[in-house]
Amino acid sequence: MNADEIAAGRARWQARYDAARKRDADFTTLSGMPVEPLYGPPEGAEVPGFARIGWPGEYPYTRGLYPTGYRGRRWTIRQFAGFGNAEQTNARYKMILAAGGGGLSVAFDMPTLMGHDSDDPKALGEVGHCGVAIDSAADMETLFDGIDLQATTTSMTISGPAVPAFCMYLVAAERQGADITKLDGTLQTDIFKEYIAQKEWLFAPEPHLRLIGDLMEYCARHIPRYKPLSVSGYHIREAGATAAQELAYTLADGFGYVELGLSRGLDVNVFAPGLSFFFDSHVDFFEEIAKFRAARRIWARWLREEYGATSEKALWLRFHTQTAGVSLTAQQPVNNVVRTAVEALAAVLGGTNSLHTNALDETLALPTDESAEIALRTQQVLMEETGVTNVADPLGGSWYVEALTDKIEAEAEAIFAKIRSLGSDGTITAGILRGIEDGYFTGQIADSAFTYQQALEKGDKRIVGVNCHTTTVAKDLEILRISHEVELAQKKLLAARKADRQRDTVDAALAALVEVARGTGNMIPAMLDAVRAEASMGEICDALRAEWGVYREPARF
Numbered sequence: 001m002n003a004d005e006i007a008a009g010r011a012r013w014q015a016r017y018d019a020a021r022k023r024d025a026d027f028t029t030l031s032g033m034p035v036e037p038l039y040g041p042p043e044g045a046e047v048p049g050f051a052r053i054g055w056p057g058e059y060p061y062t063r064g065l066y067p068t069g070y071r072g073r074r075w076t077i078r079q080f081a082g083f084g085n086a087e088q089t090n091a092r093y094k095m096i097l098a099a100g101g102g103g104l105s106v107a108f109d110m111p112t113l114m115g116h117d118s119d120d121p122k123a124l125g126e127v128g129h130c131g132v133a134i135d136s137a138a139d140m141e142t143l144f145d146g147i148d149l150q151a152t153t154t155s156m157t158i159s160g161p162a163v164p165a166f167c168m169y170l171v172a173a174e175r176q177g178a179d180i181t182k183l184d185g186t187l188q189t190d191i192f193k194e195y196i197a198q199k200e201w202l203f204a205p206e207p208h209l210r211l212i213g214d215l216m217e218y219c220a221r222h223i224p225r226y227k228p229l230s231v232s233g234y235h236i237r238e239a240g241a242t243a244a245q246e247l248a249y250t251l252a253d254g255f256g257y258v259e260l261g262l263s264r265g266l267d268v269n270v271f272a273p274g275l276s277f278f279f280d281s282h283v284d285f286f287e288e289i290a291k292f293r294a295a296r297r298i299w300a301r302w303l304r305e306e307y308g309a310t311s312e313k314a315l316w317l318r319f320h321t322q323t324a325g326v327s328l329t330a331q332q333p334v335n336n337v338v339r340t341a342v343e344a345l346a347a348v349l350g351g352t353n354s355l356h357t358n359a360l361d362e363t364l365a366l367p368t369d370e371s372a373e374i375a376l377r378t379q380q381v382l383m384e385e386t387g388v389t390n391v392a393d394p395l396g397g398s399w400y401v402e403a404l405t406d407k408i409e410a411e412a413e414a415i416f417a418k419i420r421s422l423g424s425d426g427t428i429t430a431g432i433l434r435g436i437e438d439g440y441f442t443g444q445i446a447d448s449a450f451t452y453q454q455a456l457e458k459g460d461k462r463i464v465g466v467n468c469h470t471t472t473v474a475k476d477l478e479i480l481r482i483s484h485e486v487e488l489a490q491k492k493l494l495a496a497r498k499a500d501r502q503r504d505t506v507d508a509a510l511a512a513l514v515e516v517a518r519g520t521g522n523m524i525p526a527m528l529d530a531v532r533a534e535a536s537m538g539e540i541c542d543a544l545r546a547e548w549g550v551y552r553e554p555a556r557f
């Protein structure tokens, strides 16, 4: 790009920056040196390939979505939390919000994630263990008791039974007297990544995609700020994928959901802003930063050029980041605070919109109050002390970072071409579905995990406390243990609630839901009616399982 074009771009950025709202804060270094909100090429310089880098707030968004960067608004501190019953988790949420958390993020227990009630035999020993047990709208009400849902953006990490959980959230908000149309939050819902990595599906892909289409349509029409999908690379990476695989599989899944929306006749400019993303931030600092920057650029280009989006928000890739659980070690666990800080910094320098920092004990158990607080304070140290929020995309123009960004992007593009070639009709969706059925994704991820493990065992890759620097004076940590009493109490509560309902109303609502499932209508209103009647998670999912069957992954050797 020639010097005149670069100067024109800078002037455009400056005009937008001047017009934008900035935080009232001290934008100087620790020593008091003033810093510019943005740095770019020196005046008069010609920079080949500069269009790929561009300016913050402008296509292709490599340097971020906003001309102000974090001077406009800092990222949301959104700590993923949930354990025991709704009451215990509610107390943790209040602690997080009181300590400066910017939004909520619900972790459900395994029975809930699989669409079973706490009294289901399959739930035995799992209730409240890896997250909170939510059986019905009444539990959801308790979960958010005293928390204004209209004023708090809330993310819910659930994909198989995402839609019943969403309906319970809406009903809890309704019972608080909230204006449903104003709710803002995120539902994970990403079923593709369940087949690819996390393995928490209920049905075969087709009925899940039908439900997701219904949800996208419902949100686009009725709850415009709500993000019905958080397309997730986190679990793909944690399963062993490389950074480029994480990026490519996740964005391909995102393209699949765009194709789903288009196939339902929805306007891409209306539904695409409801697609948000969720990435891992692993411990290779620069590789992660490059991945985040490449993600924004690829998404904007594909949405504009492949799918015809024209509005700015439809081109925006907004993402949440969680630091890498797999990078945490059980050995010398206090070192995990350092790993998490480095990973969080990479996410911030990559322009994350929302962030979870892991607690140091998460490789052993769910976090204690103290370790959860340290994790949150880690973000606050970055946010308040380090000056990283002063300048938009401070690493933009670094030869190394730009080269890595290009390299990861090229790798991702090669993977998109491969995925397309797997399907029969040239769509990304057909490629994903074929890849799931044939074990393409799981095979590729397993190969990457194996390669890394070999490097670790040879000592080519090193982890402090694991294969180097293993001597320590560290003592064992106190960890959080979930008492079996939680399960017994939850089952008792559920039995009382089930006995207290109008059984006829519940049965009629479930029958009406199944009737809609047999046709082509949108299932959300019928699901809401069932939830309002206090139909439980297990009852709703079982009714649909009876109708649609369950999915079993093909065996592979």
Ligand SMILES: C[C@H](C(=O)O)C(=O)SCCNC(=O)CCNC(=O)[C@H](O)C(C)(C)COP(=O)(O)OP(=O)(O)OC[C@H]1O[C@@H](n2cnc3c(N)ncnc32)[C@H](O)[C@@H]1OP(=O)(O)O
Pocket (backbone or CB within 6 Å): 066, 068, 069, 070, 071, 072, 073, 074, 076, 078, 080, 103, 105, 153, 155, 157, 185, 186, 225, 227, 230, 232, 234, 235, 276, 277, 278, 318, 319, 320, 322, 353, 354
């Ligand atoms: C591993 C674990 C497991 O499975 O076990 C998990 O999965 S845990 C998974 C946990 N997942 C999550 O927690 C997902 C979280 N995701 C989200 O919160 C969302 O989807 C998100 C990524 C889009 C972030 O949403 P958010 O509300 O926190 O933040 P946003 O970036 O949307 O910012 C809020 C508002 O401020 C505006 N805003 C932001 N920055 C600026 C700026 N510099 N200038 C002007 N406006 C700005 C945004 O446009 C938006 O307004 P407007 O809306 O008007 O544009």
